[in-house]
Amino acid sequence: MPLTIVDHPLVQHKLSVLRDRHTSVRDFRALCTEISMLMAFEAMRDLPLEEVVVETPITTAHVRRLAGKKLAVVAILRAGLIMADGILDLVPSARVGHVGLYRDEATLKPVRYFIKLPSDVAERDVFVLDPMLATGGSAVAALDLLAEHGVTAPRLLCILAAPEGVAAVQAAHPDVEIILAGLDDRLDERGYIVPGLGDAGDRIYGTR
Ligand code: PRP
Ligand code: URA
Numbered sequence: 001m002p003l004t005i006v007d008h009p010l011v012q013h014k015l016s017v018l019r020d021r022h023t024s025v026r027d028f029r030a031l032c033t034e035i036s037m038l039m040a041f042e043a044m045r046d047l048p049l050e051e052v053v054v055e056t057p058i059t060t061a062h063v064r065r066l067a068g069k070k071l072a073v074v075a076i077l078r079a080g081l082i083m084a085d086g087i088l089d090l091v092p093s094a095r096v097g098h099v100g101l102y103r104d105e106a107t108l109k110p111v112r113y114f115i116k117l118p119s120d121v122a123e124r125d126v127f128v129l130d131p132m133l134a135t136g137g138s139a140v141a142a143l144d145l146l147a148e149h150g151v152t153a154p155r156l157l158c159i160l161a162a163p164e165g166v167a168a169v170q171a172a173h174p175d176v177e178i179i180l181a182g183l184d185d186r187l188d189e190r191g192y193i194v195p196g197l198g199d200a201g202d203r204i205y206g207t208r
Pocket of ligand 2: 134191192193194197
């Protein structure tokens, strides 16, 4: 599956502010939401349309509306929640799933603590959300879980990724399209993306 980097100037500008260590919690949160909304434009570019007829105040018009499968977004907690906010502004009828994972600081392995998915998730077009794709452990764990629930060909939206994380997802889930705002150089010895933007969850919620 292709890797898409959303290189729209608005996305790249907002990402540059997101990376800045001096950006406030309030602005960081708003920027994550805005970037996610803009990324969703790209990620949803191929959603199928069907022709329908509507009565305008003047006449009848042949118009196109979304067809095909209904949508679901699955946020990887905590940080993925902020992305769901932006995308739900665009597609308010999408259902929302939550997968609670945190990365153990010593092993860097994901630890699962919560799961709640729409009951019909297997019948939906699914967009998995997490701002950071570092080792890829969390994304692969979430995608494994969705596969166990019958989800096929979900899309993974991450604001920033390391090559290691992209490779891990592509190896474990070759059917998953990855959509990013930025692909960085590498991981450091603590598993942080370099140059990155730091700990996304802490910067969104003002923790630590
Ligand atoms: C961060 C991030 C991803 C994960 C990425 O979450 O939001 O979920 O790390 O790292 P990985 O690709 O190496 O798994 P974190 O575990 O810090 O939890 P949080 O969102 O609750 O802060
Ligand atoms: N999780 C984050 O929030 N940031 C990183 O750089 C790596 C993992």
